[in-house]
Amino acid sequence: MMVFLESLNSRLPAWQKAIDFKYSKLLRKKNDMKVDVSFVEGAISTKDEVERIKQVRKACKVLVAIGACAIDASPSAHRNFFASKELNEIKPILKKFGYLDKVYPLSKFIKVDRQVPGCPMDEGKFVGLVEQFIKDGV
Amino acid sequence: MHKDMDIKIGTLSKIEGHANLDIKIRKGKVEDVKLRVMENKRFYTQTVRGKPATAVPALVSRICGTCSISHLTCATEAIEKALGVEPSEQTMLLRKLAMYGTIIRDHAVHLYLFCLPDMFGADSLLDFAGKNKHMIGECFEIKAAGNALSTWAAGRAIHPAFSRIGGWSVLPKPENVRGVIEKLGHSREHALELARTFHECDWNFERDSQFIALVTPDFSFLEGEVCGTKGFCVPEGDYYDHLHSVIIPYSQATAYELEGKEYMVGALARFNLNKDALHLDTIRDCGKMLKTFPTGNVFSNNLAQAIEIVHCIDHATELLESITIKQEKPKEPELKTGRGAGAIEAPRGTLWYGFDIANGAIKDGHIVIPTAQNQIKMENDIRALVTELIGKPKETIVSECEKLIRAFDPCMSCASHFLKVRWL
Numbered sequence: 001m002m003v004f005l006e007s008l009n010s011r012l013p014a015w016q017k018a019i020d021f022k023y024s025k026l027l028r029k030k031n032d033m034k035v036d037v038s039f040v041e042g043a044i045s046t047k048d049e050v051e052r053i054k055q056v057r058k059a060c061k062v063l064v065a066i067g068a069c070a071i072d073a074s075p076s077a078h079r080n081f082f083a084s085k086e087l088n089e090i091k092p093i094l095k096k097f098g099y100l101d102k103v104y105p106l107s108k109f110i111k112v113d114r115q116v117p118g119c120p121m122d123e124g125k126f127v128g129l130v131e132q133f134i135k136d137g138v
Numbered sequence: 139m140h141k142d143m144d145i146k147i148g149t150l151s152k153i154e155g156h157a158n159l160d161i162k163i164r165k166g167k168v169e170d171v172k173l174r175v176m177e178n179k180r181f182y183t184q185t186v187r188g189k190p191a192t193a194v195p196a197l198v199s200r201i202c203g204t205c206s207i208s209h210l211t212c213a214t215e216a217i218e219k220a221l222g223v224e225p226s227e228q229t230m231l232l233r234k235l236a237m238y239g240t241i242i243r244d245h246a247v248h249l250y251l252f253c254l255p256d257m258f259g260a261d262s263l264l265d266f267a268g269k270n271k272h273m274i275g276e277c278f279e280i281k282a283a284g285n286a287l288s289t290w291a292a293g294r295a296i297h298p299a300f301s302r303i304g305g306w307s308v309l310p311k312p313e314n315v316r317g318v319i320e321k322l323g324h325s326r327e328h329a330l331e332l333a334r335t336f337h338e339c340d341w342n343f344e345r346d347s348q349f350i351a352l353v354t355p356d357f358s359f360l361e362g363e364v365c366g367t368k369g370f371c372v373p374e375g376d377y378y379d380h381l382h383s384v385i386i387p388y389s390q391a392t393a394y395e396l397e398g399k400e401y402m403v404g405a406l407a408r409f410n411l412n413k414d415a416l417h418l419d420t421i422r423d424c425g426k427m428l429k430t431f432p433t434g435n436v437f438s439n440n441l442a443q444a445i446e447i448v449h450c451i452d453h454a455t456e457l458l459e460s461i462t463i464k465q466e467k468p469k470e471p472e473l474k475t476g477r478g479a480g481a482i483e484a485p486r487g488t489l490w491y492g493f494d495i496a497n498g499a500i501k502d503g504h505i506v507i508p509t510a511q512n513q514i515k516m517e518n519d520i521r522a523l524v525t526e527l528i529g530k531p532k533e534t535i536v537s538e539c540e541k542l543i544r545a546f547d548p549c550m551s552c553a554s555h556f557l558k559v560r561w562l
Binding site (some may be wrong): 001002003005006008009010011012013016021025026027028029030045046049075076078079082086089090094097099118119 | 149151154156178179180181182184185186197200203248251261262263264265274275278279281282285294295296297303362365390540
């Protein structure tokens with residue numbers, strides 16, 4: 001998300017002409033989930049998130065996984081590698097807040113069309129992809 | 139007049155990370171306020187155990203992209219103190235500059251993208267039109283200047299790569315300094331204008347609380363004692379001994395009290411305690427605005443942040459004008475075992491790391507996040523605000539609560555990632 005904001009530093013005027021920013025809780029309160037392209041960052045760690053990512057998938061034509069966590073689950077997936085002592089410590093929290101047994105990448109639950117790797121994501125690749133979407137009309 | 143009302147705000151907008159707010163009003167009284175941090179835990183407290191100490195700063199940097207330089211810098215300080223490493227003057231200077239870059243960028247995001255829309259009755263800065271449209275460009279110009287500074291000093295503005303335990307693995311290139319100075323210079327007038335805008339804002343919300351911050355001699359966010367507006371003052375290593383964590387059953391975050399009471403950290407606390415240490419050029423150009431402080435008005439946190447952007451530009455420019463980079467390698471730790479703690483002022487307030495290291499690996503670690511420290515005051519303030527607003531329409535109560543929460547500038551991504559552990 002921060003790299004997305006940084007990529008706007010010099011490009012916002014041009015992108016605003018070509019892109020309708022429909023959904024970003026970071027930027028506005030009133031949002032519309034129905035979009036052409038969804039950019040999704042982060043891994044899937046709870047049952048609620050599984051439902052949520054399925055909704056996001058249904059509401060878009062093209063879904064782009066942004067950054068290492070969305071693509072590979074790591075670095076958010078530390079707990080997948082915990083020893084039993086650590087697993088026991090965190091167990092009550094996992095249960096209480098409806099966590100999944102492990103942390104998963106987006107592709108475990110939905111079809112991912114494109115991806116931008118890196119931690120943080122590679123800004124050049126992200127900008128290239130967005131410009132390609134603009135050029136091709138998605 | 140409404141006697142009963144339930145307010146649920148799912149996923150608060152225009153803050154860092156995810157949180158919900160539930161308010162319950164019964165018989166004209168606020169019965170319950172719950173600020174639920176909804177970010178998932180990634181269990182960093184457990185994750186760091188057994189990891190090589192030298193690898194931990196880059197690991198905890200991933201707690202939050204926005205705050206990555208702060209986590210990296212503070213974790214590095216705590217590990218260096220544990221292992222007997224004294225960073226060189228040049229290393230401290232580069233850390234200062236990287237932090238100034240991050241403060242400029244973070245405050246610009248918070249003030250322009252999260253707060254200004256409330257002041258101008260828009261949902262988003264991107265919707266600003268007419269005579270206010272110029273603010274969009276100014277926001278991104280200031281952000282870019284902050285980024286340029288962090289990138290020059292530390293390699294990247296998010297998860298920077300040059301910093302190591304003991305120093306810098308790759309040193310910045312002095313020939314690129316001029317471009318950074320120019321960018322900072324172009325941003326200065328915008329930052330002053332931004333400060334004037336917040337100074338003219340008459341929003342007020344005040345309750346009696348202690349304000350806590352690391353008091354640094356040159357307002358550089360890195361070194362000093364942790365002090366409070368009600369007489370509290372301890373060396374940074376001892377800070378944790380005066381806190382106790384409060385488990386909030388409905389939230390994924392831990393909260394803190396200081397000696398049994400709520401308190402607030404952040405730019406407002408820094409100004410209430412230490413405004414005289416600001417850069418002289420900043421004091422000269424913001425003198426009238428600085429008379430606002432000390433104040434308990436939470437909304438003045440926004441004004442303090444705007445003036446901090448000016449200070450970071452002024453002090454960074456002065457440091458860069460005379461900087462020379464001498465070739466030196468990171469210092470090697472003398473010890474493999476030890477215990478150490480450090481505090482810095484992150485954009486959102488005092489950040490504290492403590493590590494217990496054995497044979498070069500982390501045995502135990504603890505981290506105190508600014509937003510977790512503000513959580514109890516935030517809830518108490520919301521309760522008092524809603525009490526004042528009872529009888530007003532629901533939409534008014536919701537928007538007033540959102541404005542107040544944004545003034546604290548919480549970061550939910552950071553707040554959720556730690557579990558209370560016993561310090562062994």
